[in-house]
Amino acid sequence: MSTEHTGFCPVYRAIGVLQEKWVLHIVRSLLDGEKGFNELARAVGGCNSATLTQRLEHLEALQIISKRTEDSHGKLARSVYSLTPAGRQLQSVIDAI
Amino acid sequence: MSTEHTGFCPVYRAIGVLQEKWVLHIVRSLLDGEKGFNELARAVGGCNSATLTQRLEHLEALQIISKRTEDSHGKLARSVYSLTPAGRQLQSVIDAI
DNA sequence: CGCAATGCTTTATAAAGTCAAGCGGTGTGA
DNA sequence: TCACACCGCTTGACTTTATAAAGCATTGCG
Numbered sequence: 001m002s003t004e005h006t007g008f009c010p011v012y013r014a015i016g017v018l019q020e021k022w023v024l025h026i027v028r029s030l031l032d033g034e035k036g037f038n039e040l041a042r043a044v045g046g047c048n049s050a051t052l053t054q055r056l057e058h059l060e061a062l063q064i065i066s067k068r069t070e071d072s073h074g075k076l077a078r079s080v081y082s083l084t085p086a087g088r089q090l091q092s093v094i095d096a097i
Numbered sequence: 098m099s100t101e102h103t104g105f106c107p108v109y110r111a112i113g114v115l116q117e118k119w120v121l122h123i124v125r126s127l128l129d130g131e132k133g134f135n136e137l138a139r140a141v142g143g144c145n146s147a148t149l150t151q152r153l154e155h156l157e158a159l160q161i162i163s164k165r166t167e168d169s170h171g172k173l174a175r176s177v178y179s180l181t182p183a184g185r186q187l188q189s190v191i192d193a194i
Numbered sequence: 195c196g197c198a199a200t201g202c203t204t205t206a207t208a209a210a211g212t213c214a215a216g217c218g219g220t221g222t223g224a
Numbered sequence: 225t226c227a228c229a230c231c232g233c234t235t236g237a238c239t240t241t242a243t244a245a246a247g248c249a250t251t252g253c254g
Contacts, residue, residue, distance in 0.1 A: 012142075014194045015121040021242070024112040037201050045109070048243055049202065077250080079201060092193040097111045118211070134232050145212050150233065174219085176232060 017062065018093070022047045022055050027083070027090050030065060034082035056081060064090070114159065115190070119144045119152050124180070124187050127162060131179035153178060161187070 018024055022044060029035060029043040041052055059065045064087040070078045083090075115121055119141060126132060126140040138149055156162045161184040167175045180187075 011125070011191070011194055012122070015125065018194065019116050019118055019121050021116055024116050025109070028108070028112065038199075048245090050204085050244090051242055053202065054242095077201075093190060094108070096189040096193045097108055097115065135230080143212095145214095146233065147213090147235085148211055151211095174232075 017058075017064075018090075020055065020058070022051060023059065024094070024097075026052075026055060026059065027064070027087060028094050030081060030083045030087070031091055031094060034080050036078050036080055040081060059087075063087075114155075114161075115187075117152065117155070119148060120156065121191070121194075123149075123152060123156065124161070124184060125191050127178060127180045127184070128188055128191060131177050133175050133177055137178060156184075160184075 025044045025047070026040065029040055035043060037049075037052070037056075041047055041049060044052070047055075056065065056067070060067055063084050065081050066084050068080050068082070070080055122141045122144070123137065126137055132140060134146075134149070134153075138144055138146060141149070144152075153162065153164070157164055160181050162178050163181050165177050165179070167177055
């Protein structure tokens with residue numbers, strides 16, 4: 001209580017991230033396998049692309065997920081999102097829920 | 098994996114609640130003891146009263162927290178919020194974070 | 195070719211959260 | 225006694241955030 005929330009409680013910061021809309025859903029989705037953009041959008045259920053793009057960027061910046069651009073044969077660019085090891089630690093959070 | 102989210106996945110619903118702004122902070126605060134309104138507001142750090150009132154009502158409706166009005170001596174009405182047993186189950190979520 | 199799906203971006207609008215002030219009440223100190 | 229700080233909240237204006245809907249360039253399929 002005293003050593004403040006405003007300061008550097010890591011739990012406080014983590015909560016700050018996890019409470020962003022869709023973040024937990026995204027993580028959960030990704031826990032059972034990497035996914036492409038639209039695929040993820042559907043799995044998450046009801047999030048629109050603008051928000052999703054933004055969340056994805058944020059989570060990537062935090063190194064919770066990583067983006068990889070597959071170009072399987074020549075030109076097809078499919079973006080695939082997956083959890084980093086740090087992101088996978090959130091498994092326990094999801095389990096707890 | 099296709100049909101769940103829209104229907105009745107309890108995890109999905111739980112995530113829906115937990116991702117509401119301030120909810121995790123409120124729960125966390127309450128985990129270390131019941132608190133009054135303003136006290137909670139301060140502990141949570143930066144949430145304004147309007148939002149807090151609303152969150153509190155919501156969480157109470159979901160039976161995650163309970164409100165009790167103390168009238169210790171005659172007229173002083175202090176409202177005290179505390180976790181219900183259901184709310185206390187969220188301890189594990191906070192621990193995981 | 196026509197049409198679906200991919201990964202996004204843009205713009206306008208709706209919803210959610212925040213600030214600041216204030217209300218009735220109480221208890222504390224000057 | 226009377227101002228003043230604290231309590232639990234409510235209100236209203238304002239800002240931030242998310243949303244729907246449309247669109248774009250590219251690819252793959254029949």
